[in-house]
Amino acid sequence: MCSVHWLNQPGMGNNAPGTHSTTIEKSLESRLQQLKCHFTWNLITGDESLDEFEDRVFNKDEFQNSECKATMCNIQAYVNHLRGQNKAALKCLEDAECFIQQQYPDQAEIRSLVTWGNYAWVYYHMGQFSKAQAYLDKVRGVCEKFSSPYRIESPELDCEEGWARLKCTQNQNERVKVCFEKALEKDPKNPEFTSGWAIACYRLDYWPARQDSIDSLKGALRLSPNNSYLKVLLALKLEMEDENQAWELVEEAIRKAPGETDVLLSAAKFYYKTHNADRAIQLLTKALEYLPNNAYAHYHIGCCYRSKVLGMVHRRETAFNGNQMRFQKLIQLAVDHLRKAEEIKEFLEHSCSYLAGLYAMTNKYEEANYYFQKEFKKDLSPGLKQLLHLQYGNFQLFQMKCEDKAIHHFMEGVKIRQETKPKGKMINKLQRIALRRLSEDEFDSEALCILEFLRELNEEGEQAAKEAERGLDAEKAAPSASLHENGDE
Template sequence: MSEVTRESLEAALKQLSCHFTWHLFKDESNIENLEEKIVDGIGFLCPQSKASGHNLLAYLKHLQGRNEEALSCLQRAEELTQQEHPGQAEVRNLVTWGNYAWLYYHMGRLEEARTYLDKVAQTCRKFANPYRIDCPEMDCEEGWARLKCGNRYAERSKACFERALEKEPLCLELRVGLAIATCGQVEVGRSWRHQPLDLLRQTLELDPDNNYLKVLLALKLQKMNDNATGEKLVEEALEEAQSPEVFRLAAKFYRSQGFLEKALSLFEKALEFQPATSSLYHQIGCCYRTLASQILHRDKMEGLQDRGTREKVRQLHSRAAEYMEKALEKSGCYPNMYLDLASMYAALGHHKKAEAIYQKALLMEPLTAKEKQQIHQRYGNFQDYFRGQTDTAIYHYLEGMKIQEKSAEYEKMKARLQELADQQRSQKPPTLQGWRLLGFSAKMEGNESLAIEYYEKALGILLKPSSSGVASLFTSPSSPEAERDEGPGRVLFQGPGNRATSVLNGENKTRQERQELPLKMNGCSGRASPLFLGPQSRAAFACSCNEKV
């Protein structure tokens, strides 16, 4: 390419408006998990947005180094644009052509990159601009691209649709996009809850056959405790639905209602319409797990604590583990999927399998601060309640609290450490470990004076038998695993690069709660005694989770 240098070509490419210049996935530490979400969502958010989905998938595949597959996605996007928007194909294809130009540039095929750059320029010149134009179609394309990346991009997506609607206020596709983006923005920012409800209702009046919007509105109404209206919308959507995404969201609605058999049937139906994904398998596993909890709660209330109940619960836990195992065989797995499988193994008494999964989770990279904290909390629970390894549990609770991420997990670890410290402090004579725990907890909370007071008490105990070792008081305990000799039972695992966003939290229980542990089911709290389940039962309940997807 003698007449055009690579540098001048790149300068022209930077003027394009496409996925390569929108800086998508800029803050994503691991993009492997996103492909499944994008594939699942193609065409389900809005029938006119399939081309946009394939454009986004092409960009993602490029980031993964799969450029030939990316070219196939762009070819499919170009075909769909002709079908979906025959009257706007030239303008709509500007994004696809821009992606082609960038992709060929990265592949070193500069002549082909120039060809597509010229196609963009030829169209843009009609609007007095060399390489980009400001029009509703381009804003719409960017809006769908950002929306399909997840709720964290919803605010920017919403702005794109609003800007486009200023010029085309009657465009149904733009109204659908705005309604969905507003819902996503509320999920992230917790802004005014009624705004998406109003938008969804208004959009449904204009597009009454949009079953995706019906189930989305139903889920929002469910959060507002209007379950009756929500269920009516779900039933209407299911009468005509042929979309796996509609089945999945409807299943989520019934699962939150506690109608788990119905949720399971809808999840299974979704599998008939789309290839199995890690998310779908995991949600089915969670349904079986919660179904087991329902049976325990019901039989506790009815006073039935027999062998038949124990066997039924074990079968359901086995089914849950089976589907969670299938989830981990797929790409796009999140850390909480590993943690949930480990807790199922623990509930079934398979402690070695549980330990192996927890070790994988501990070694995963990269992880967010919240994910690291969750892993330490859940693994601490396992060591605390299943294995009786209090020192190991304390170490992981402390490691989790070092991560300055205020969360439910943080509060649970703090409460459990406080309880353990109180237990040791109440011993006669008081123990060094109890004061150390209290001191460390106070220090992490920023209460230096209280931390010094506790450390002084620990120092007083330490100085009675010895004048050495004072410095060890002011550091957190070292890892019990690191202090053990490696033996045949200790295996180190390489952590995979998979991670995620639907999070299932482990529960830390107080002394009283462990006598009769509360389970949250069907929107209300009940009590289920673990006493009749066998020797592992108390620990099994300690790893129970609040389910979120």
């Protein structure tokens, strides 16, 4: 597990000078803790490993913040340090300084405070305390102009913290929004601050609570009319109410920024949602030119081809001989990309169960069973575990003709204490199997066991419902804690 408490370990690097006393080190660390930078923002929290953090920030997250190159360099420096690659971290910080000079020549000092703070922390961990102090002095030289030694309130610093948290954290959207709101209080018409605030509002539409970000995105676009990423986000919000305008926004964004991966990936999401898998595949393939080993791009291409396969099955097009070759080709394309994704990054959600289902369609049962077993090894939520038991039970029942194994998995899925659609389907399947077997043999022990199991399950459900009702009576005034939960799971 990786967390920020690693950072409070002086002398992590080589050449830690033995002549410096513990008192000097503690004094230096005390000043470092006052800095506003990636080392003091607690960007890695909970049980997330460094591998998971790095993968999410640089591979999974569509938002690349391509306009703020210094921000990405600082984040890469922070990750490199955590990897023990301090020389590489210093090189990233040099790049960040160059980008700041290019992008903000009139604000270079104040925009460099975060980078200088990161420099100080890296040198401190390398045991090069004099260099760490030199960067502390640079920070102090700017902050003292505002009557503060190492920490000042500045919209530029609030903005930089907002970008860092937007890129690096999953569940801090409210805090991200506050960072940009603080910046906007000082400079309400700043395009960069407004863009960050709008993106935070967009994220908040999905977690933790819904709010309407359309006006926020439109306001940000008025100040940043060439921001293609904002256009795609707005299109994703407008997709249900004005698909024509949404489509125009997406196509304009792609024309203006044909090589920006966050635009390509988000635009692909738009087309997938609007049932245009071919266009989504085209954009994802373009993104792969810039991200050849990105597991998520391969995964989403595989999902697009899989949706085309399922569409043919649903429309019964596979029954016609002329479509059989196309059907097989689509399956192979879906398999190729999903396997590539799985090779690059194991245990992507649904990847193995999707592969198993595709192999089952082509009667490759050994391969299908292999990927089902691989999916069972994943750390799945109760709802996903139930869905997997349903899928594997169906595989055993219809493809492998092994009713006993199917019954076992349906029962295992039903035992999971969560009410979902897959659970209801498994209960129905068990009832049908039991009744069919009893119609053939009224003393069938397996069928009688299934019915007894379902009877006990029903009694437990009724008891749980009564207890829940008593709990509701005791807390009538309490609001629902699951207002925004997905009822399907």
